[in-house]
Amino acid sequence: MATPNQLVLRSDVHFQAGKREDILDLWTQNAADAGVNVRYNAEVNQVSGQIGNFSLTLTSGEIVLGETIILALGTQGNPNLMRCDGSTLPHIQYSLDDPAAYVDEHIFVFGGGDAGIENAMGLAADPAQGNIVTLVNRSSELARAKDANIKSILSAQQAGRIAILHETTPSLIEPGFITLNTPQGSQRLACDRVIARLGSPPPRQFVESMGVEFTSESREAFPKLSPTFETTTPGIHVIGALAGYPLIKHCMNQGYDVVEFIAGNTALKPADExxxxxxxxxxxxxxxxxxxxxxxxxxxxxxxxxxxxxxxxxxxxxxxxxxxxxxxxxxxxxxxxxxxxxxxxxxxxxxxxxxxxxxxxxxxxxxxxxxxxxxxxxxxxxxxxxxxxxxxxxxxxxxxxxxxxxxxxxxxxxxxxxxxxxxxxxxSGMTPEDLADILATSEVIEVRAGQAIITEGELSNDVFIVRSGSLVVERTIAGNPIFLSYLPAGSYVGEMALIDNAPRNATVKAAVKSQIVKLNGSTFEDLLKRKPKLAATLEASASTRRKINGFIEQEKSKFGSVVDMYSSVAGFLIEQGLGEATDVLLIDEKLCIGCDNCEKACADIHDGLSRLDREAGKTYAQLHVPTSCRHCEHPYCMTDCPANAIHRGPDGEVFIDETCIGCGNCQRNCPYDVIRMDTPPAAKPSLLNWMLFGAGPGPGEPDQKWKLAHKQKGAASAGKVAIKCDMCKGKDGGPACVRACPTGAAIRISPENFLSVTQLGQRR
Amino acid sequence: MSRPPKTNVNRRTRNDHHESFLRHKNFLWLKRAAGLSLIAILGYALIDVRPHPNGGSAYGYTLGILCTGLIIWLMLLGLRKRAMTPGAWSLKAWVSAHVYLGLSLIVLATLHTGFQFGWNVHTLAYVLMMIVIITGIYGVIVYVRLPTALGANRGEVTQKLMVEELVGLDRQLSILARPLTSDLAAIVLVSVDPKNIAGGVWRRMTNQHPNCKTRAALDQLARAVPSATDAPILAEIQTLLDRKASVLKMVRTHIQIRSLLVAWLYIHVPATFGLLAALTAHVVSVFFYW
Structure with a gap:
């Protein structure tokens, strides 16, 4: 993992983001040049003593003495090893750096966690590599991995690209073969390579054995540290991922700082100063x-x-x-x-x-x-x-x-x-004191997609506020649920029953997983009695809803099928993630001539890589939702970005900035599959050069062959970065996909405008 | 003073109106083109050119310059759609203007001729222009009528998936055919031919494939009398071939519609360049023989 660019590297040891092997070679060289003593194969079992006089007992029984200790263990610990006969053979490996390096091999990946699944998927990703990949899982299900990873490996299994063996353990590894204990009995299979991703024990227990305290019992807790990275045991310092800083440059700077502190340079300011x-x-x-x-x-x-x-x-x-x-x-x-x-x-x-x-x-x-x-x-x-x-x-x-x-x-x-x-x-002129009662009775509830918080016809009077996520309001007309409206986060619902003192006249369900604040109906009623102005505000909003209800009834009798149509289209769009979208590209298949100009424009305006796949995606009633970013309210991609490179811009666009380190977390976290990992191709010859002299690949994303033949100079070591729609951020005129559509088939919409029953019959 | 970055409260100009290129801005370009044509007709009727209306009069020249300008501008669409420059332009608006202004040339250029036609380069330019316009009208018709069929045919299957499925079916067929007797295997392997998908231009456009090798293999297998060991394999092959036939039908329809959507351009565009050449000759000769 690399690091934010803005941080300077203080350490005398060098670092340049790139291949693992290159970095390790560089460090080995730097350590040798600096005359650092490195003891290989020295596993420390026990640490005793105190500052100025620590003794480290190695597995070999040897004892090493030290005055101070800096722990840079990371959080991973040593990988758990394969335990079967033949487990020391050289074709067994505990990490996978470059899945593209292996071709035409029978590869067995052990471990049903994220690491195992991601390795297996990487090895089988390109059918041209010809690898036959089998994932071996000890338990009966892949329970430990992330949902997105499980889904992708199961679909790869269905497509026949990967085999998964559950409840299976290895019994013997030989050169070229592996013997497995499967529920059906013992099997001897061809095997050129074993990749074991069996997890690793967290080093916490070992660290605690030295008397180091952690901030809490939580698994995510870090050791308690002083500003000089010293733990609660004087003389023992912790840096890097174990201290809560997973990025390499951070860790290298901390190492430098700590050594300086220990050497007595207490005036040293941290690198981020x-x-x-x-x-x-x-x-x-x-x-x-x-x-x-x-x-x-x-x-x-x-x-x-x-x-x-x-x-x-x-x-x-x-x-x-x-x-x-x-x-x-x-x-x-x-x-x-x-x-x-x-x-x-x-x-x-x-x-x-x-x-x-x-x-x-x-x-x-x-x-x-x-x-x-x-x-x-x-x-x-x-x-x-x-x-x-x-x-x-x-x-x-x-x-x-x-x-x-x-x-x-x-x-x-x-x-x-x-x-x-x-x-x-x-x-309406409320003060926090007025709300004390209602806050005391309120509760935050989590509802899953599709779960109803209000059911049509029931007698209840609670009022709900959408805290995050969104809700849809439906009403049963002639036996069919008719979509009435879409309530984004920040809206409230349920006050009608309170005002009219009538049963619920519609069903309200969560469009996506949502957080709802539930306010007690009776307490709320008391508040309304005390605050006539609030009652008036609510009455005003209720009357708009009554109008919409009236409109539905009236339109229903006139052209029921249009309402049905609208309702089912809205349902489809919600299913496609519009419930949590803020801005989404739709394609009207009644107008789309399949010219792919949207994709070409996207690639041309964004250094040669398209961020949308027009053809892929679901279609309903001639409305196509292509594979393209929905700019979710709470972007999944943002949740786990170590470089913090994903942001929301002033127009609501979710974009990835140039500090992306190419870790691929966002791609795996996106449920809509709209992020790709790729290296931008070299600049193309100009359009006129292509039109007049046939130079270059022409408009749009160059094909793989051209990309390879014209690799960007100096880009040989540049890795892939995450690429996604940024809604043509900062580009005058707005999204290129829409501007480049010759027939008007491509439109961008925000769901609260589109998913309203008042739009009925206004399509096209 | 440090401040949070400026936030843009008003959203950028956005094109979220859902209108087709024909209806763009409530038929703005239809109205403009019709207005232009109407003015030209009125001018033609009111200006009394002696001895009879022709392209060499002041009014004729005006129309001629206007038409030449329009033709050059209409040709620029080819550049516009490929040059993804920043700016608030929309290709839909360009196409809308292209269609309606292009149609207005029927009136403007015809009036420019003063209805004087002959076997010369001038009339050649006019004829080429009409060919361009007529193919353009055909283009508008297919743009309006075919997209629905294109989407309905492919459903949610992409072109890439269709090809991948065919390749996968072919691979399964060749593996399954291995244990068969050689004559039966030969029948099955006939269908395994990556080139036997779309055929030439005519086959693509008409979607008639009398020489479909998958169909042929199915027909021959129906007549074959397999041995007891071959029979179950053949049944499996039969299913795969049926599947392949239906995928082929989808691919071929897909290719047919896509071909029809672009085929007219193979006349429209070359005729435009022919028109440009003839137009240059027309303009140069008119000035040469002034």
Missing amino acids: PILEAKLKNLPGNRTVAEWLEFLRTEIEILSGLSALNMREFLLDSEVHSFDADEVVFARNSIGSSLFGIADGGVLVQIDPNNAQVTVPISAGSIFGEVGLISGRRRGATIRASVPSIVMEIPRTAALKLMATSPEARAAINRITTERHLLQIFK
Whole structure:
């Protein structure tokens, strides 16, 4: 794994992202040049003693003495080894670097986890390699792996590209053959290579045996560390992945720093100091980086649980802004999913979009922007500073990490979110005190896709707020469920029954996995009695819904089949992921002439690689959803990006920036299969050169042959990077696919506009 | 002062209207082209050119320059659709204008001739232009009528998948045929021919494949009397061949529709270049013989 480009490498040992072998060779060379003592085959079993006098007992029984210890073990530990006769043969390997390096081999991959599945898929990916790949799994199911990996290997199995043997263990490995114990008995099979991905014991137990304490019992917890990476056992330091920093350059810098600290250079600033200094230099207050870290940590409530090291890491991901009085922090309807914490000053939330005077204050120490963080939707209100303020902007991924690691932060954010959500929705001069009762009875429920929270005809009066995900409203007419409307995150539903005191007149179900806040109906009714203005607001929105219901009834009698059609098309689109989409490319097959100009335009405007596959994807009623990014509310691709290279842009586009390290996590996490890993081809000759003289491959993505023949100079070592739709970010005129469609078949839509019953009959 | 990056509250200009190229902006270009033609007709009727209307009069020249300009602009569509430059243009708008302005040439260029035709390069240019327009009209017709059939035929199968399935079926057939007696195997292997998919231009467009080798293999197998050992294999082969025949039908229909969608361009575009040559000759000769 490489690292963010902005970080300078301090270490005397060099590093250049590239092939594993090259990096290891370089390090071996550097270590030898620097005269570092390296002991190979020296497994440490036990560490005893204290600072200045540690003794390390090796497996061989030998004892090594040391004054200080730096642990850079990673989190993986040593791989579990194959345990059968012949397990020391050279064709057994415990890692796989380049699946493309093996051709025409019978390969057995052991291990039903993600690593095993990904290796097996990699080896079988290209049929031209001619490998016969078998995945051997000890248990009866592939339960440990990620859903996406399981799905992809099962479909590869169905397609006959991979064989999977369950409940099978090896009994003998010989050159050229392997004998397996299968549920059907013993089998001897041809085998040229064994790849064992049997997991590895986490090193925590070993580390704890040295007296090192961890921050919590959780499996994700890291050792407690001082700002100099020292553990609770003086003289033992931890760096790298085990300390919570999985990137190589980070780890190399930490190694350098720790050695300097141990050598007595206590004045040394961490490698990221210049980055933090640059971030903080324009702020008022004349504080040093260390003072800023402490100031932010103590002033902002949700950060109080962080250590100095965590805080440092956290600030690297975040930004600190200063605002003058009355300056806008963000505007209503702007895109953004970051969370803001107020370190100094205060802000005003403009709750009435039409009147800047109607505001609610938020004071120092508290947070705002949490609705966008949780729902992924546009900002619901304009926020300005009330006095000169200092505000920390925490990006979504960092905020989620914070919520995952600090239970106090999570509880605080959740409580504030629900309260603000209510204030924002009901806007009628409510105060947090008014909501105390209803907050006390509210609960956050998780619903899976398709699960109903309200059923037509039932007698209930709870009110629901969509916190994340989305809901669909359906109504049964003549025995068929008719799609009425789509409720994105941030909307509320269920108030009609309360106002009309009638049974539910529609069914409301989750379109995708959603988080819903359930408000107790009776408590809510009390609130309405106390707050006539709120009742009026609700009555107004209820009357719009009544109109839509009336419209449905009326249209239904006129042209029922059109309504049915609309309803089933909407259902299809929801199935295709529109329920969580913000912007999606659709193709009207009544107009598509199959010219692929959309794909060609996409490749031409984005350095030669198309980000969409027009033909692939599902079709219903001549509406085709091609394989192309839906720009999900909560992008799956963003969830596990080690380089933090995936962002949401100002137009809502989810894009990958140039810091991508090509790890492929986003590709595996995307349920819609719209991310590809590839190397951009060399620049093509100009269009006129092609038209007049036939130079180059012509418009669109060059074919594989041309790409290989014209490899970019210097790109030989450049690896693949993740490529996906960025909605032609920053390009004047908007998405190229739509602009390049000659017939108007390609359109981009956002679901809340498209999935509304008022659109009925307006297609085309 | 440091500030969060500016956020763009108003979204970019977006083309999310769902209108076909013919209806683009509520028939904007139809209206413009019709207006242009109407003005030209009125001009022709009102301006009294002596001895009789011709391309050499002031009005004739105006129309001639207009037509030449239009023809050159219409030709630029070929560049436009391949040059994915930034900018707020839409190819749909270009196609819409191309269709309607191209049709208006029927009126404009005919008026420019003053209805004087003969066996010369001038009339040649006119005839070539009409060929281009007529093939263009055919193009519009197929663009409107065929896409639905294209989508309906392939369902959710992509062209790549169709070819992959055929290759896979062929591989299975050759493996299955191995244990058969040589004459039976020969019948089966007849169908395994990667070149026997689409055929030449005529076969592609008509989708008539009387020499389909898969069909032939099926017919011959139906008449074959297999031995007891071959019979179960043949039954399996029969299923595969039936499957192959249905995939072939889909591929061939796919190819047929796609061919029909582009075939007209093989007249439309070369005729355009012929027109450009004839037009150049026409313009040069007119000025030469001024």
